[in-house]
Amino acid sequence: MTQVKLDPVQQENIIESSLQDTKELKKSNKKPNTVWRDMKKNYSAYLFLLPKLILFVLFVAFPVVWAIVLSFQEYRFNGSIFIGLDNYIDVFNSEAFRIALKNTLLFTVVTVPFSVISALVISVMIFGLGKISQSFFRSAFYLPSVTSMVIIAMVWRWMYNYDFGLFNYFLSWFGVEPINWLGQSATALWALIIMSCLIPFGTGIIMYLASMGSISQSLYEAARIDGASSLKQFFHITIPLLKPTTLYLVLLSTIGSFQVFTQIIMMTGGGPGSSTETLVHLIYKTGFRDFEYGLASAQAVVLFIIILIFSIIQFRVLRHDE
Amino acid sequence: MKKKPFKSLNKIITYILLTIFAIISLLPLYWVFSTSLQLSSYQSQDMERPVSYVNANPPKLYPMGIPLYFEHWAEAREAASEGDLETEKYHRDMMNYIIEDTFSSFVNLFTKQDVGKWFFNSIYIAVIVTFGILIFDSMAGYVLAKKRFPGRNIIFWVIISTMMIPGQVTLVPLFMMVGKLDLMNTHWALILPDLAMVFGVFLMRQYMYSIPDELLEAARMDGASEWKTYWTVVLPLAKPGLAALGIFTFMSVWNSFLWPIIVLNNEALYTLPVGLKTLQDANLASFKLLMSGAAITAIPMIIVFILFQRHFVKGLTIGGVKE
Numbered sequence: 001m002t003q004v005k006l007d008p009v010q011q012e013n014i015i016e017s018s019l020q021d022t023k024e025l026k027k028s029n030k031k032p033n034t035v036w037r038d039m040k041k042n043y044s045a046y047l048f049l050l051p052k053l054i055l056f057v058l059f060v061a062f063p064v065v066w067a068i069v070l071s072f073q074e075y076r077f078n079g080s081i082f083i084g085l086d087n088y089i090d091v092f093n094s095e096a097f098r099i100a101l102k103n104t105l106l107f108t109v110v111t112v113p114f115s116v117i118s119a120l121v122i123s124v125m126i127f128g129l130g131k132i133s134q135s136f137f138r139s140a141f142y143l144p145s146v147t148s149m150v151i152i153a154m155v156w157r158w159m160y161n162y163d164f165g166l167f168n169y170f171l172s173w174f175g176v177e178p179i180n181w182l183g184q185s186a187t188a189l190w191a192l193i194i195m196s197c198l199i200p201f202g203t204g205i206i207m208y209l210a211s212m213g214s215i216s217q218s219l220y221e222a223a224r225i226d227g228a229s230s231l232k233q234f235f236h237i238t239i240p241l242l243k244p245t246t247l248y249l250v251l252l253s254t255i256g257s258f259q260v261f262t263q264i265i266m267m268t269g270g271g272p273g274s275s276t277e278t279l280v281h282l283i284y285k286t287g288f289r290d291f292e293y294g295l296a297s298a299q300a301v302v303l304f305i306i307i308l309i310f311s312i313i314q315f316r317v318l319r320h321d322e
Numbered sequence: 323m324k325k326k327p328f329k330s331l332n333k334i335i336t337y338i339l340l341t342i343f344a345i346i347s348l349l350p351l352y353w354v355f356s357t358s359l360q361l362s363s364y365q366s367q368d369m370e371r372p373v374s375y376v377n378a379n380p381p382k383l384y385p386m387g388i389p390l391y392f393e394h395w396a397e398a399r400e401a402a403s404e405g406d407l408e409t410e411k412y413h414r415d416m417m418n419y420i421i422e423d424t425f426s427s428f429v430n431l432f433t434k435q436d437v438g439k440w441f442f443n444s445i446y447i448a449v450i451v452t453f454g455i456l457i458f459d460s461m462a463g464y465v466l467a468k469k470r471f472p473g474r475n476i477i478f479w480v481i482i483s484t485m486m487i488p489g490q491v492t493l494v495p496l497f498m499m500v501g502k503l504d505l506m507n508t509h510w511a512l513i514l515p516d517l518a519m520v521f522g523v524f525l526m527r528q529y530m531y532s533i534p535d536e537l538l539e540a541a542r543m544d545g546a547s548e549w550k551t552y553w554t555v556v557l558p559l560a561k562p563g564l565a566a567l568g569i570f571t572f573m574s575v576w577n578s579f580l581w582p583i584i585v586l587n588n589e590a591l592y593t594l595p596v597g598l599k600t601l602q603d604a605n606l607a608s609f610k611l612l613m614s615g616a617a618i619t620a621i622p623m624i625i626v627f628i629l630f631q632r633h634f635v636k637g638l639t640i641g642g643v644k645e
Contacts, residue, residue: 035472042471044548049477052462052523059518060484063492063499070494122343125336133337139631140344144351146627146634148577150595151616154602155350158357158609164377166353172380200347203638210639259488262579266599280580283490288584293494300491307488 070297080294087298097299099274100282101306103189107278108257111196116249118197119204120242124234126205127212138209145202153266156195157182160267182268185275192263192276204249211245212238247318251311258307279303354620357613359385359424366416376610387424391417427614436589437618440597445622447509447593448575451516455571456564458517463526464556468538478527481520493584500585511585512593516575522567525637529563530556566637569630573623594619 039046071087073080091097126137144152159166160181168178181191215238223233239246261280264270270277270285283303287296357376364386365372375386398413431437465471466478496515505511533556541551557564579595586596598615627634 038472042469045465045469045471045474048461048465048469048548048552052458052518053477055458055514055518056481056484056520059496059499059515060492060520061480063495064484064487066495066498067491122340125340128333128336129340135631137340137344138635139627141347142634143624143627144347146573146623147351147620148579148595148623150577150579150598151354151620152350154598154612154616155354155357158613159350159353161609164379164381164609166349166381169380198346199350200343206635206638210635255488259490265583266602280490283493284580284584287494287497293498297491297494300488300493304488304491308486311486 067297067300070294071301073294075291075293083294087294088302090295091298091302096274096277096282097279100277100279103276104258104260104278106189107193107196107260108254110193111257112250112253114197115201115253116204116246119201119249120208120246122200123205123208123212124238127209134209138206141200141205142202144199149262150266152199153263156263157267160191183272185272188268188272188276192260192267195263196257196260201249201253203252207245207249208242211242215241243318247315250314250318254310254314255307258303258310279306351620354613354616356384357609358427358617359387360610361386361390361420361423362426362608362610363423364390364420367412376608385424387420391420394420427608427611428618430611431614431618435597435601435615436592437594437597437615439590440592440594441618443509443591444576444593444595444619447512447516448572451513451575452568452571454513454517455519455522456568459522459526459567460530460557460560460564461552462523463528464530464552464560466523466527467530468533468535468556481523485520485524489580493581496581497584506585507588507591509591512578512582515581516578519571519574522571525567526560526563529560533559562633562636565630565633569626569633570637572626576623 070080072082072084074083074086122137122141126134126141129137162168162178162180162183165181167181171177171179179187182188219237219241220233223237228236259280260278261284264276264278264281265284268276270281279299280303283296283299286292286299360382361375363372363374375382394413394416398410398417401407401409401413466474500506500511505514537555537559538551541555546554577595578593579599582593582596583599586592589597589600592600594615598612598619601615602612
């Protein structure tokens, strides 16, 4: 499913515009009748909203509320019963959840900085080129992002193959013995992490390039006149001015990697043992293999809260140290 | 002036590094296509046993059919010039065999597996959802950006705040709903929740802001109804935004995986990604067959990307879209 996060600038615009609206609304609220009259006058606006609103209520809002209710229940065939916080206690006491959380955290902590920094480096390199090479490289780095993760996972499983895989072949050039990448718990998670690091962060590259294009050239000229080296220009002009984009991309890729799932189910199934178990794969297993709907919902709510906490921390850290 | 040689050296290093990175980035996709066209079994006159180049150690880095085809072609010509008809026929047969074997897995997928059906399912679901999203989201985005009415802000904020919630939260309730509505194992179970995706409302609202109010005012002065204003003034002006939204919706529906594997378990109803997973799980399929299935799934998105590159960039910079 697709999600969108607002970048900070847009968020401010929305907040501003809606603050204005609320002020106006408050003015018109003085007479109780006017609200009803406004609604009647604007009935067509509601008609325009209606189809999306019905779909939204049925398939988004209602399921969200239901998920929260479910997380306090135990599912039985003859009707669920409320069991208070038991599911949440189970979540935090279970070994499986702890392992999944640890794996997901390791995955996120390595892949997010790597993806964002490599996207920045690649963008800076591309930005200095001519128009044609710019668009060529931009496409080359974005192309993997349009192909389904299912495909990427299948071909990486094949490249990691012990006997016939490309990876062990390349390693043999350097005299390294073949490695059973996905088949042993010592390397399986790292194999998935390496894979995620080597898939270019296409969205990041495109957004960095767009933001770099909007930095005024006069800043660089002024710096050059003052005798600043290009490295200095990069650290004192480019990086600070790209900060909103960086924040947005860090949030985006953190949310994405907390939800890592497709690679797991296509390549390892969480194994060997539980060495590559991740949160979403655990939710999937709990809900749709063990049919513990209540527990799965509680796990999903906890996942949401973890993502929320991480987003808030990143927002604070990256926003206010200018 | 003195700096020039240093600068061009810099540029060369940049090009070399970028090329290496680009090769790493595209290698997996190349490997999909290379494996899908790899010769799976080959035996010439002087070989005792047939060899498979798919499972070869060391791996063959390109489809072996290509050099072997030209070898046989050259030999066939030589034999023909010497008047050795029997040898010529042998090499001609080998050439046909090589072509047949190279494309065998694609033929196999469409004739013996349900891939044709999966392809059709994927296309028609993605098209329906894309058009539905374009219409519903542009209608909603338009009034949220341009109309003032009671409840507008509450509606917008409720919709936007759900974008923060990861899709896994609604997985179980949606599954139970789909069961209760008796939609399990139907395409409605995919289409309806996808039509409810909210990111387009946000994208459209952002885009509609840039439409000048004067144009809408002018249409109203001319006595156009609300619907007519939307259809003849707003939609044409929102075309670039619609194109971006359409492409990203199509891509996300085409590639969606977690939800379809939960609600579909009838092979005839599968979409391509779900079908690929069952092919892989069956364990009978060779990597040549699997990679051919992957290629069939990847090609439409690659074509869409090449044709509409501009809109991808636009879409990412209006709102920022992620999978």
